[in-house]
Amino acid sequence: MLNLAEQWGWTDNDTETHLGKLLKQMIDESDPKLPFRYIKLDEVASRAKINSPPLMTMMSALNKKLMQSICWIWLLQEGYAVSRSHIASNAIKTNCPMAVSIRIAKELQQC
Incomplete structure (x- = not known):
């Protein structure tokens, strides 16, 4: 997902770190x-x-x-x-x- 966000131009260095942490946290939360x-x-x-x-x-x-x-x-x-x-x-x-x-x-x- 983070790679897609980068490809689509949604991130820069500051938001990439924050977005990466948020995505990892949301993946952890998706445990069935x-x-x-x-x-x-x-x-x-x-x-x-x-x-x-x-x-x-x-x-x-x-x-x-x-x-x-x-x-x-x-x-x-x-x-x-x-x-x-x-x-x-x-x-x-x-x-x-x-x-x-x-x-x-x-x-x-x-x-």
Whole structure:
């Protein structure tokens, strides 16, 4: 898609970088496992009565990636599909239920 945008003259150096990031994010969001909705991490934090978890930390926790915290290195075995949302900078798309998202956010807060 980015190549087509370049061919059609829609980009220059500044917009090409931004457009490339946006297209990659939208491709990530198109995972068929992901629902149409998105979850704002502020809402998760509000329901959990904690500070909002960092976006990348929450995404890593949901997606089984190895995470490094100040306390130690640990691995969460959740295995949900997750992507950043292009709609809001502090939002994710995930097939994880809100209740589980709240539990994970609370666990992350304790590190």
